Amino acid sequence: MKNVFIALFLAFVSVCHAQILDEYPEKQSFYEGGTVNFYKDVHEYLVKNRFKECDEKEIYQPRIIITDKAEVKFIKDADTANIARNKCAYDLSKEILKNLTKWKPAEVKGWKVGAITEFILYPKDVMSNYQPGYNAARFIIHAKYPEGVKAFDTLFHDNFMTIFADYQLNGKVNLEFYIGKDGNIVNPRIFPEVDNRKFINDFMRTLSRMKKPWMPAFYKDLPILERISFPVNFSVTFTER
Structure with missing residues (x-):
């Protein structure tokens, strides 16, 4: 019985370590000391090594x-x-990923797990324009549906x-x-997988017919991609959000 328990425990540990979260849990950071410390280390690394702005x-x-072992892996960009x-x-971001070391795994119920995340690299603001306490997230104007979130919810409901x-x-x-830089929906996926x-x-196919563009996100005056996570509750009566 003891051996069975150990085997089950090891299997549980293996599953936990193999798990990759689609995003970090709320209030957790991908870097030791948080995002501000991340950009501080980025600034110091780029300046110390005299990279061209x-x-x-x-x-x-x-x-x-x-990863759960605090290793960083670049997700290939198809664009x-x-x-x-x-x-x-792009090249500077690859240098940063290879040479910074304070990456921090996500945690779920005390277990370290892998997680997906992203950050904005605007070289000018982490080099010549750098100010202590800098955090790129503070300069983002988020993507918006022109008629508001409730209007998008209604449109989503009517289309789906x-x-x-049909599928119950x-x-x-x-x-x-x-939301792409032109305001169109790109790279959609469903998770967990159905x-x-x-x-x-x-x-x-139905999502692709929702053609009305969004107002794209901006970093200062530069358009950027923004990830939208849209929770859906499937049921025969369908309740969104």
């Missing part, structure tokens, strides 16, 4: 995984055109009510998408 129009948002437009900022009724799916999931390929195809 990028053009003031360049900005990049690396998407990364911090090669954006990389080309911001090549200097039939799909929910129950339970909570999250729809994740990005094990029904036909439903996923119908869901994504």
Whole structure:
């Protein structure tokens, strides 16, 4: 019996360590000392190593995984055109990911787990314009649906009510998408994954028909991508949010 318990415990530990969260839990940071300390270390590293500052129009948002062992992994960016437009900022972000060391895993019930996160790198503000206490998040104007969140909820309901009724799916999931720099919805996905390929195809097809653009997010006066996590409660009657 003791051996069975040990085996189950080890299996539980293995599952916990393999888990990758889609975002950090609220009030947790991906870096020791928090975001302000992260940008302080970025500034000191870039200045100490005499990296050339990028053009003031360049900005990049690396998407990364911090593993349960505090290792950082870069998530490949498929937007090669954006990389080309911001090549200097992109290269600096890769240097930062390789050379900073204070990455911090997420924690769930006392266990360290991997998690996905991202940050904004605007080289000018972490180099020549740097001020103590700098945090890029303070300069973001968030993406907005032109008619407001309630209007988007209603539009979402009107477009998806039939799909929910047809598939009679129950339970909570999250729809994740990005608002691109032009205000369009890009890179949508559902998590946890729904094990029904036909439903996923119908869901994504319907989402693609919601053409009205959002007002994109800005960092100061530069348009940026912004991730939107949209919680949905599936039921035969469908209750959103």
